[in-house]
């Protein structure tokens with residue numbers, strides 16, 4: 001997978017000092033996606049996306065992880081680590097709570113995943129708190145390419161493969177053992193029968209993919225990519241997916257682009273050549289670029305029409321533009337050249353700079369514009 005496919009995902013937050021970090025963990029405020037902070041140039045304050053004319057379709061069946069708990073086939077063979085046994089007593093105390101956590105998953109779009117940046121030697125990943133169960137159960141750590149249990153993640157760095165995962169996996173310098181002690185992370189009991197602790201094949205398979213949409217970072221009925229860990233609402237993916245046409249296997253746009261790079265004829269082109277290209281020849285690239293922006297816009301600042309949420313926006317900005325609008329135009333084939341698509345994207349960030357200047361939102365806009373331009377150069381093989 002080319003490096004550029006992964007540059008923007010799971011953007012890590014800045015380091016905070018240890019105490020502040022732990023406090024925010026305990027308050028449950030760390031890395032909550034889509035933190036509602038309103039936006040001078042963006043979406044409604046709760047990050048809710050409006051109904052899109054590009055047609056938000058939802059699968060009828062619930063996403064597997066949203067359904068009720070299954071009883072695992074066996075609860076005798078799932079703890080392999082001696083270390084785990086020592087803590088059996090404590091973990092049993094936590095049983096009630098752990099099961100409670102599992103039930104909360106059924107809240108659908110209401111709850112948002114909380115993430116912690118973790119490292120183990122040279123390996124880096126993101127731990128999703130509500131997926132944490134124990135060392136060997138619950139694929140709770142997302143690396144760039146897959147979900148792993150803590151023990152599997154600890155093996156990613158061969159030097160640390162034999163050390164205790166609780167000590168070797170660090171969250172902003174703090175070992176997992178400390179987070180467990182402070183109940184930031186709550187291990188499931190040895191007797192827990194939730195789907196995270198189950199060793200049943202289907203339950204394990206369900207943990208291979210994200211349980212929130214790669215575009216809007218919400219839960220719900222998601223379509224899982226068969227190649228990578230990403231999952232999407234059918235209406236959020238670009239192109240939108242018609243569930244009726246789904247075959248055995250489904251690959252997301254990220255994976256289709258990666259695969260196609262193997263056989264598509266690519267040559268270096270000048271920026272002018274790239275912009276003058278017919279968009280129908282580069283639909284995949286444009287969809288990919290747009291998905292990247294959605295993914296990088298964690299606070300949904302640029303998702304929807306700013307005029308709906310920002311008072312007097314119209315007085316300052318003549319031609320408002322937003323990501324959903326670009327997606328709609330792309331989907332409806334309203335662009336004939338790649339340049340027209342790029343102009344609309346640049347318009348979003350130009351408006352943002354005009355309206356916000358150098359405040360927090362202005363800086364976010366500048367960062368996303370830079371990201372877009374870099375990704376554009378990569379996918380279109382633009383030579384300087």
Ligand SMILES: [Zn+2]
Nearest residue numbers: 188192194197
């Ligand atoms: Zn469990």
Ligand SMILES: [Zn+2]
Nearest residue numbers: 213216233236
């Ligand atoms: Zn979505």
Ligand SMILES: [Zn+2]
Nearest residue numbers: 225228252255
């Ligand atoms: Zn994929």
